Amino acid sequence: MEHWFWAILSVLVLVWYCVVTIVVAFRGGNDIKKMLAKWKQEMEE
Amino acid sequence: MTNFNFLIDGGIVLLYLIGTITAGLWVRRYVRNVNDFLVAGRSVDLYLGIASLAATEFGIATCMANAELGFKYGFAGFTPGIALAFAMFVVGYTGFCVKPLRDRQVITLPELFEDKFGTKVRWASGVVIVLGGLLNMGVFLRQAGNFLTVVCGFDMGYLEIVMTLILLGVAAYTILGGMISVFITDYIQFVVMSIGLIAVVFLVVYQFGWMDMLSSLDRIRGPVAYNPFENDTYGLDRILLDVLLAFASILTWQTIISRVLSAKDTKTAKHIFIGTSPFMLVRFAIPAILGIAALHYFGPDKFTDSEAILAMPTMFAQLLPVGLIGIVVAAMLAADMSTNSSYMIAWSSVIYNDIMKPIHKGLWSDAKGLRWNRILIALIGIFLLLYGLWYPLKGDLWVYLQVTGTIYLSSMSVLLIAACYWKPSNNWGAIAAIAIGCIIPISYLILQEVPVTQEWILAIGPYKFGAITYFAAALAMIIGSLIKPSTKETN
Numbered sequence: 001m002e003h004w005f006w007a008i009l010s011v012l013v014l015v016w017y018c019v020v021t022i023v024v025a026f027r028g029g030n031d032i033k034k035m036l037a038k039w040k041q042e043m044e045e
Numbered sequence: 046m047t048n049f050n051f052l053i054d055g056g057i058v059l060l061y062l063i064g065t066i067t068a069g070l071w072v073r074r075y076v077r078n079v080n081d082f083l084v085a086g087r088s089v090d091l092y093l094g095i096a097s098l099a100a101t102e103f104g105i106a107t108c109m110a111n112a113e114l115g116f117k118y119g120f121a122g123f124t125p126g127i128a129l130a131f132a133m134f135v136v137g138y139t140g141f142c143v144k145p146l147r148d149r150q151v152i153t154l155p156e157l158f159e160d161k162f163g164t165k166v167r168w169a170s171g172v173v174i175v176l177g178g179l180l181n182m183g184v185f186l187r188q189a190g191n192f193l194t195v196v197c198g199f200d201m202g203y204l205e206i207v208m209t210l211i212l213l214g215v216a217a218y219t220i221l222g223g224m225i226s227v228f229i230t231d232y233i234q235f236v237v238m239s240i241g242l243i244a245v246v247f248l249v250v251y252q253f254g255w256m257d258m259l260s261s262l263d264r265i266r267g268p269v270a271y272n273p274f275e276n277d278t279y280g281l282d283r284i285l286l287d288v289l290l291a292f293a294s295i296l297t298w299q300t301i302i303s304r305v306l307s308a309k310d311t312k313t314a315k316h317i318f319i320g321t322s323p324f325m326l327v328r329f330a331i332p333a334i335l336g337i338a339a340l341h342y343f344g345p346d347k348f349t350d351s352e353a354i355l356a357m358p359t360m361f362a363q364l365l366p367v368g369l370i371g372i373v374v375a376a377m378l379a380a381d382m383s384t385n386s387s388y389m390i391a392w393s394s395v396i397y398n399d400i401m402k403p404i405h406k407g408l409w410s411d412a413k414g415l416r417w418n419r420i421l422i423a424l425i426g427i428f429l430l431l432y433g434l435w436y437p438l439k440g441d442l443w444v445y446l447q448v449t450g451t452i453y454l455s456s457m458s459v460l461l462i463a464a465c466y467w468k469p470s471n472n473w474g475a476i477a478a479i480a481i482g483c484i485i486p487i488s489y490l491i492l493q494e495v496p497v498t499q500e501w502i503l504a505i506g507p508y509k510f511g512a513i514t515y516f517a518a519a520l521a522m523i524i525g526s527l528i529k530p531s532t533k534e535t536n
Contacts, residue, residue, distance in 0.1 A: 003259060006120040006271060013330040014246065016323050021239040024096045028232050031093035038088060039075045 047198035047362035047370075054197075054371030061375035062214060065233050065382065069218025069226040078411040082223030082418055083152055083394045084307045089228060094317035097231035097387075098304045099324040100238060104384030105377050106188040108332045110442035112357035115336025116348075119262045119270025121279040122336065126329025128284075128291035130322045136295050137318025140311070145465045146302070147311045154297060154457060155399040161464040162475040164402075169479050170457065171399030174299060176483075177453030178392045179428060180490075181446055185388070186212060186433035188354075188442065189381045195358040196374055208433055211381065216426045219386040220419045224307065227386045234379035241376020242331050244369060245361070249338040252364065261341035282508040289515045290447055293458035298450070299391040332357070354442055385429075393421035444507045448486050451511045455518040456482030463522055474526030482518040485510060 049055075076082050089097070114122030136143055151157045155170035190208040194201060218226045250258070262270045273279035295301060295318070308314035339356035342364070348356050365373055397405075397418050405414070456479045463470035463478075489510045492498040 003271065006123075007255070007259075009123070010330060010334060013323070013327050014243070017239065017327045017331070018243055020095075020320075020324070021236065021243065024092050024099075025236050027092035028096040028235070031090040032229060032232060034090065035085075035088050035093070036072070036075070039086065043075070043077070 047196060048365060048367055049197045049362065049370050049374070050367045053367050054374065057368070057371030058375050058378065061237060061378065065230050065237075065379070066214055066218055068233060069222055069230040069386075072225050072229045073218070073222035075225050076221075076223055076415070079397075079414040079418065080152075081225060082415055083390070083398070084303065085224040085228050087150075087307055088309055089304070089307045089313075090309060091313055091316050091320065093228060093232055094304050094308055094313065095320045095324075096235040097228050097383075098301065098317060098321045099328075100231040100235040100380065100383035101300050101304075101387040102325070102384070103238065103328050103380050104185060104189070105192045105381040106185045106442065106446070107328060107384070108377065108380060109188050109192060109354050109357065110446060111329045111332035112336035112339065113354045113442060114329070115333030116340050116353050116356050117336075117350075118273070118279050119266050119337055119340075120333065121270060121273035122333040123326070123329050124273045124279065124284060125287040125291065126326040126333075128287045129295065129325035129328075132288075132291040132295045133318050133322035133325050136292075137315050137320075137322060140315050142296050142461050142465050143302075143305050143314060143318065144311055146461070147305050147308065147314045152306060153299065153395050153398045154302060154461060155395065158460055158464055158475065161470065162460070162472040166460075166472050166475045166479070167399055168403065169476065170460065171395050171402075173453045173456060173479055173483055174395050175392050175400065177449055177451075178299060178388070178395075179425070179432075180452065181449040182385075182388045182392070183429060183432035183449075184442065184445060185381070185385060186429050189377075190433070191355065192358045192377060193374065195355055196362045196370065196377075198362060205434060209430060211378070212385070212426050212430055215382045215385045215389070216423065219389050220422050223415075223418065224303070224390055227383075227390055228307075230386065231383045234383040237379040238376045238383075241373045241379075245365065245373050245376075246331055246334055248365070248369065249335060249360075253338055253341055258337055258341045261344075262337055265340060265345045280508060282506065282512060286447060286508045286511040289512060290450065290454060293454035293515065294450065297454055297457040297461055299395060300387045303387070303391055303394070335360070389422050389425050389429075392425055393418055396421050447511055448489060448507050451486045451514050452483055454482075455486075455514040458515075459518045459522045463526075467526075470522060470526045471529050473529040474522040474524070477521035477525030478518040481521040482514055485514040485517060 155167040159167035186208045190204045269275045305314040339360040459478045492502045
């Protein structure tokens with residue numbers, strides 16, 4: 001019983017981490033682009 | 046013996062280092078004032094916030110400490126991660142303390158305390174935060190040096206040189222670009238670190254077989270490896286400390302709170318916490334699985350209790366093929382650099398914003414403020430190097446991190462909750478809580494080094510000491526606040 005609990009938890013952790021890495025890699029890059037564009041505009045003003 | 050190839054793996058590591066340091070240096074042009082330097086102009090959005098928080102809270106020291114937990118306690122080593130994930134989700138979902146904190150637009154916690162408890166409490170809080178934070182961070186560099194020395198197969202005589210080079214690389218972009226560079230490099234480091242960690246876990250599980258790893262764990266550690274309550278091996282007192290520490294660190298640890306304060310609004314800050322909460326479990330689970338794999342690979346006798354921390358890096362050195370070992374070293378360097386840069390800027394922000402407040406009174410020009418922040422980061426770097434070389438770590442690394450963290454987490458969490466939600470709290474209670482929160486853990490660190498008291502201290506153990514500190518600090522706040530004569534209002 002305890003073996004299954006830890007096995008399921010470990011699988012969930014790994015799956016979540018894989019998905020979040022991909023999502024954050026793409027959307028975090030977009031966040032950076034937007035943030036730098038905003039600062040650039042502020043500096044030009 | 047290591048599979049690290051200086052041409053191929055060294056090339057991968059060098060490529061990563063050049064990329065991340067160049068990015069960190071490139072964005073320094075956007076730093077215009079102290080606000081940009083310390084909280085990135087409060088412009089950080091959700092996904093960048095998650096990447097940065099996750100990368101900051103996962104360093105080589107954390108990875109080695111948590112792998113050690115897996116090696117010694119099996120799956121019971123997940124316990125602090127479960128507590129942290131739960132605490133971060135609850136705080137993010139409810140906005141408990143973080144909402145009033147973000148709404149106030151402060152840079153540090155002590156700044157919030159000034160309104161409620163006065164300037165002296167702000168200053169004392171700053172001192173306690175920096176003391177606890179720097180002692181906590183003091184062992185990071187040596188652990189990173191140990192990891193790289195073992196995995197890359199350097200002679201141990203080169204440990205100090207490796208430590209210095211890591212520090213110089215991080216200090217270069219942190220000093221010039223502040224929090225803006227930290228966020229950009231954290232993003233790169235999150236991606237590199239995650240690819241390396243995921244790859245190595247899949248390889249290890251594929252190579253050893255999940256069921257074979259569990260069989261070894263059953264044979265060597267028995268049922269205690271699956272149940273932290275069993276036979277008191279992990280222990281109720283340790284679980285209690287894990288839970289207290291989880292809530293306190295989520296609420297008050299400056300590197301975590303600085304992400305809330307850098308978020309573009311309160312809603313984003315709460316979502317960053319909710320989105321990052323599962324990573325708090327990942328942070329323990331992945332190293333613990335690697336620790337269990339190392340136990341399966343080496344057996345229980347190859348490493349003594351104090352050497353168990355080296356089991357995971359030694360396994361990496363012997364098991365990982367050329368190419369992958371370079372990616373893993375780059376990943377671990379990424380984890381460590383993001384942690385070091387965030388920690389350096391977190392403590393320097395408290396020193397400048399709170400401890401030095403009586404000197405600059407908020408009147409210095411941006412140029413002078415930036416110059417001083419950069420000097421402070423450089424001084425913190427020098428301290429880290431000296432402390433890392435001098436302090437001989439005894440016992441579990443995670444225990445050391447818990448005890449030193451408790452120096453400020455116990456009192457600061459009490460002050461924060463009281464400042465936000467308990468109207469009768471005042472400066473007497475705050476000072477009493479700070480004093481108690483400091484005295485108990487520092488006494489533990491000193492008395493465990495004194496031969497006469499060593500046995501007595503070890504019999505009580507660090508967990509009871511840690512847990513008692515939280516309750517004692519809360520009690521001190523209540524008693525101190527209630528005994529202050531009501532005629533003299535200081536709020």
